Amino acid sequence: xxxxxxxxxxxxxxxxxxxxxxxxxxxxxxxxxxxxxxxxxxxxxxxxxxxxxxxxxxxxxxxxxxxxxxxxxxxxxxxxxxxxxxxxxxxxxxxxxxxxxxxxxxxxxxxxxxxxxxxxxxxxxxxxxxxxxxxxxxxxxxxxxxxxxxxxxxxxxxxxxxxxxxxxxxxxxxxxxxxxxxxxxxxxxxxxxxxxxxxxxxxxxxxxxxxxxxxxxxxxxxxxxxxxxxxxxxxxxxxxxxxxxxxxxxxxxxxxxxxxxxxxxxxxxxxxxxxxxxxxxxxxxxxxxxxxxxxxxxxxxxxxxxxxxxxxxxxxxxxxxxxxxxxxxxxxxxxxxxxxxxxxxxxxxxxxxxxxxxxxxxxxxxxxxxxxxxxxxxxxxxxxxxxxxxxxxxxxxxxxxxxxxxxxxxxxxxxxxxxxxxxxxxxxxxxxxxxxxxxxxxxxxxxxxxxxxxxxxxxxxxxxxxxxxxxxxxxxxxxxxxxxxxxxxxxxxxxxxxxxxxxxxxxxxxxxxxxxxxxxxxxxxxxxxxxxxxxxxxxxxxxxxxxxxxxxxxxxxxxxxxxxxxxxxxxxxxxxxxxxxxxxxxxxxxxxxxxxxxxxxxxxxxxxxxxxxxxxxxxxxxxxxxxxxxxxxxxxxxxxxxxxxxxxxxxxxxxxxxxxxxxxxxxxxx
Ligand code: IVH
Numbered sequence: 305x306x307x308x309x310x311x312x313x314x315x316x317x318x319x320x321x322x323x324x325x326x327x328x329x330x331x332x333x334x335x336x337x338x339x340x341x342x343x344x345x346x347x348x349x350x351x352x353x354x355x356x357x358x359x360x361x362x363x364x365x366x367x368x369x370x371x372x373x374x375x376x377x378x379x380x381x382x383x384x385x386x387x388x389x390x391x392x393x394x395x396x397x398x399x400x401x402x403x404x405x406x407x408x409x410x411x412x413x414x415x416x417x418x419x420x421x422x423x424x425x426x427x428x429x430x431x432x433x434x435x436x437x438x439x440x441x442x443x444x445x446x447x448x449x450x451x452x453x454x455x456x457x458x459x460x461x462x463x464x465x466x467x468x469x470x471x472x473x474x475x476x477x478x479x480x481x482x483x484x485x486x487x488x489x490x491x492x493x494x495x496x497x498x499x500x501x502x503x504x505x506x507x508x509x510x511x512x513x514x515x516x517x518x519x520x521x522x523x524x525x526x527x528x529x530x531x532x533x534x535x536x537x538x539x540x541x542x543x544x545x546x547x548x549x550x551x552x553x554x555x556x557x558x559x560x561x562x563x564x565x566x567x568x569x570x571x572x573x574x575x576x577x578x579x580x581x582x583x584x585x586x587x588x589x590x591x592x593x594x595x596x597x598x599x600x601x602x603x604x605x606x607x608x609x610x611x612x613x614x615x616x617x618x619x620x621x622x623x624x625x626x627x628x629x630x631x632x633x634x635x636x637x638x639x640x641x642x643x644x645x646x647x648x649x650x651x652x653x654x655x656x657x658x659x660x661x662x663x664x665x666x667x668x669x670x671x672x673x674x675x676x677x678x679x680x681x682x683x684x685x686x687x688x689x690x691x692x693x694x695x696x697x698x699x700x701x702x703x704x705x706x707x708x709x710x711x712x713x714x715x716x717x718x719x720x721x722x723x724x725x726x727x728x729x730x731x732x733x734x735x736x737x738x739x740x741x742x743x744x745x746x747x748x749x750x751x752x753x754x755x756x757x758x759x760x761x762x763x764x765x766x767x768x769x770x771x772x773x774x775x776x777x778x779x780x781x782x783x784x785x786x787x788x789x790x791x792x793x794x795x796x797x798x799x800x801x802x803x804x805x806x807x808x809x810x811x812x813x814x815x816x817x818x819x820x821x822x823x824x825x826x827x828x829x830x831x832x833x834x835x836x837x838x839x840x841x842x843x844x845x846x847x848x849x850x851x852x853x854x855x856x857x858x859x860x861x862x863x864x865x866x867x868x869x870x871x872x873x874x875x876x877x878x879x880x881x882x883x884x885x886x887x888x889x890x891x892x893x894x895x896x897x898x899x900x901x902x903x904x905x906x907x908x909x910x911x912x913x914x915x916x917x918x919x920x921x922x923x924x925x926x927x928x929x930x931x932x933x934x935x936x937x938x939x940x941x942x943x944x945x946x947x948x949x950x951x952x953x954x955x956x957x958x959x960x961x962x963x964x965x966x967x968x969x970x971x972x973x974x
Contacts, residue, residue: 310355314363317348321364322462329457330553333936338929339902362433362461366454367519376447376511382472383531385426385440387610388419388593388617394572397594400616401568407613408601415541416563416574417555419591419617420526422478422506425453427527430470432463432550439510452510453477455519459527460551467550468532475527479506480587482933483522493752493826497641497665497727500691502588524587526561527552539597564597575618582620591619623684626696627651629674632663632707634714638743639823641728642720644669644709646680646692653682658690665727666709675704715739735873741775742768744821748776751917752827753819754811757804758797766790776819777880779805809885813840816886820878822868824861832856833865840878840888844869899972900928904937908951909944911965916944919968926972934960942968 305313321344327335345365352359359365391397404412424440437453438446453459456477479487479502487505488498499505509521530543537543541564548554555561563574575592582589596602596614605613628649635643644663651658661682663669672692674680679699680692712719713731715738720729731737734744745764749756756779767773772786782805787798811819817840818830825833836854837843843865851862868874882888905923907916907930914922919942920930934941934954941955941962955962963971 305351305354307355307358310351311358314348314351314355314358317344317351318360318363318462320344321348322460325364325367325457326460326551328936330460330551337902338904338937362454364461366451366461367457375513376449378441378445379436379438379448380445381426381438381441381443382428383426385424385438385443385446385474386607386612387443388615389608389611390591390617390619392619392621394575394618397571397575397616397618398568400594401571404596404605404614407605408596411566412601413539413541413564413566413597414571415539415595415597416565416571417528417593417595418526418561418578418589419593419619420476420478420528421503421588421590422476422525423503423510424474425449425477425510425525426472426474426531427453427459428472429463429467432467434459434461447511449510451515452512452518455515456523456525458525458553463550465549465551468535471530471532471535473527473547473552474529474531475525477506477510477523477525478502478587479509479522480524482586483524486932487521490826490828494824494829496824500664525553526555528555528562535599537599539599540595540602541597579620589620591617593617623653624693625651625653625682626679626699627658627682629676629678629680629692631676632669632674634710636713636715636731636737636739636743638740638747638821640731640734640737640740642710642713642731643728646674648680648682651682653684653690658682658684661690661692663692666722666729667727669707669709674707675700676707677701677704713737734871735775738768745773745776745779747821748819749779749808750819753815754808755815755915755917756801756808758800759804763790763793763801766792775877777877777884780809780881780884809887811886813887813890816881816888817843820868820874823864825865829856829861834890838890840882844875895927896922896925897972898927899974900926900939903928903939904931905929905940905942906931906934906938906951906955906960907942907944909947911944913965913969919965922972934958940968 321341324335324341324344327333348363349365352363352365391400425437426440426446427437428435434450434454436448437450439449440446454461481502484499484502484505491498499508505521506523509518509523512518527547528544529540530547535543537546541562544554544562557563560574560577563570565571565574571594578589578592594616596605602612602614607613629646630649631647632644633647635645637643644665646661646663648659648661663672663674672680673695674692675695679696681694681696682690683693684690709729710720713733716731716733716736718731718733718737721732722729731740734740742761742764745768746761748754749759749764764773767782767790770790772782773779782802784798784802787793787801788795812834814831814834817834818825818827832855833843837846846865848859848862848866851857851865852859878888900923905928907919907923910916911919923930928939931938934951936958938955938958938960941951941960942965943952943962944965952962
């Protein structure tokens with residue numbers, strides 16, 4: 305291909321991919337299959353690699369993350385990025401509206417919007433090309449996070465239709481609940497500390513130096529303000545609406561994300577609606593923003609030092625109560641990480657009774673300056689987890705002293721260690737600390753690992769107390785006689801358990817690898833490692849650079865894998881498992897059919913013939929892919945009993961075909 309031909313082809317592919325991206329992420333409708341999309345993207349990547357001079361900064365290939373930056377440059381905002389004056393009471397909104405009426409001549413229109421709980425962003429476009437994205441910073445100067453913003457799929461890189469030549473659009477970048485949950489589920493699985501809430505995670509993500517990681521965080525955006533030297537419209541509402549034509553994801557009227565009204569009643573109605581309805585949104589909002597619509601009127605109202613007079617925000621009162629901190633207990637996880645947990649006087653908060661709240665780590669306790677017996681403020685935000693946010697110092701009793709973090713493991717008395725740069729204290733007694741030992745066995749037998757039926761945490765506890773198991777390999781030495789002699793163990797359960805243990809020997813290498821519980825090796829990483837190294841022997845002897853060169857494996861994981869194999873106890877464990885017939889080698893997957901090739905299936909609910917994990921395996925063995933949430937790309941929803949109504953509704957509205965277990969079995973056997 306000549307360079308001239310390549311140029312034409314690159315432009316054609318870019319244009320196509322931009323269009324498909326827009327349909328998928330902004331209009332939420334899918335026009336082509338994943339496979340076709342990936343092929344287009346791959347073709348473009350290959351051409352750009354061959355002709356690097358033709359690769360543009362706004363190429364759709366940049367969505368997957370570009371270079372790692374050392375730090376962010378600080379750049380002055382063209383229009384200062386102000387904040388809003390906040391109120392918490394409806395009376396203040398009435399007062400604000402009365403003031404506006406006195407200051408402005410003629411009829412006034414107000415625009416009511418959601419106050420998205422994320423990070424503000426200002427994005428500059430020239431000639432329809434994304435040029436630069438800045439954070440708010442101090443309002444005067446922001447940080448240049450362009451490479452990261454380019455990875456957010458709902459933000460267009462190239463505009464369409466009648467966009468202004470030179471303008472800035474502002475909005476909020478946030479993390480939807482589903483992404484936040486996915487991220488924390490992964491972290492839990494990998495034994496990493498959890499993120500506190502979607503807002504902080506979004507803020508942290510947009511400032512990551514590696515845009516590849518940002519691209520995997522699932523950030524989203526809503527854009528809500530246009531800034532230019534001259535605008536075609538008379539008002540804010542109309543400009544924002546017009547920006548939709550240029551390809552932006554803007555708040556929609558249909559779902560009441562934005563609304564125009566000319567009365568205080570209209571404003572109050574909007575506030576009341578979202579005060580309760582916000583619980584059902586798939587992302588967090590922390591209030592409502594009310595803006596005077598007309599640009600002329602905005603101009604005449606002007607600004608105070610910090611915020612515009614033409615806008616105000618009504619912040620929802622966080623669900624907040626006071627209660628007494630009775631004591632702090634320390635939990636030991638399977639990796640040895642210590643989590644302090646507050647025991648509280650039971651208190652009702654947002655519809656549930658709260659008795660405990662995680663304090664995360666030593667720094668958090670210190671930051672909150674907690675004493676036992678303190679009256680603490682407890683909040684529940686949009687997220688479901690209750691959180692201690694502060695102490696009511698006025699109510700502090702004399703004679704109380706600050707909580708001092710424990711120095712020894714509460715379970716085995718080993719001296720705790722805290723590695724540099726880590727938030728958690730650890731107990732290093734991996735082999736003998738009871739919760740670590742039991743936790744590792746629980747992990748080994750869990751659904752996504754060896755999936756041993758009939759073995760729950762209570763039975764593990766019992767087996768451990770009776771000295772029958774001290775590590776996963778001991779499970780394979782258990783006899784029927786030993787089990788039947790345990791309290792509360794019926795003959796049938798004992799038989800089932802023996803059968804379950806026997807069956808687990810057929811588990812795949814990747815499941816076993818995951819089950820070993822190597823720190824930072826979650827389900828996905830285990831799959832990648834198994835695929836790359838084929839056998840435990842290869843993995844054990846892999847050099848650091850070989851590990852790091854594996855897809856999705858960074859240095860942190862690589863170091864952890866090597867450390868695991870340096871421990872004699874772990875090598876002994878693997879040897880015993882191998883002797884018991886477990887397969888530490890990748891086996892070519894026997895494919896049953898290719899009937900589900902290119903199909904994405906979401907499995908939800910409970911089933912009668914197969915377990916959910918078995919169904920997922922069947923999907924893969926018939927060529928399909930599993931997904932956890934429904935999108936317009938989903939081909940089938942495999943629906944069992946007790947499935948959440950939200951999923952069903954979503955599937956129906958996206959016209960996803962719904963299959964029962966029987967229909968699914970019929971499909972794959974046809
Ligand atoms: S308008 C001149 N509209 O709230 C102020 N802001 O406290 C222009 N925010 O930094 C802001 N949703 O990050 C506006 N619909 C919305 C918003 C919104 C969230 C955030 C934004 C801003 C902060 C102001």
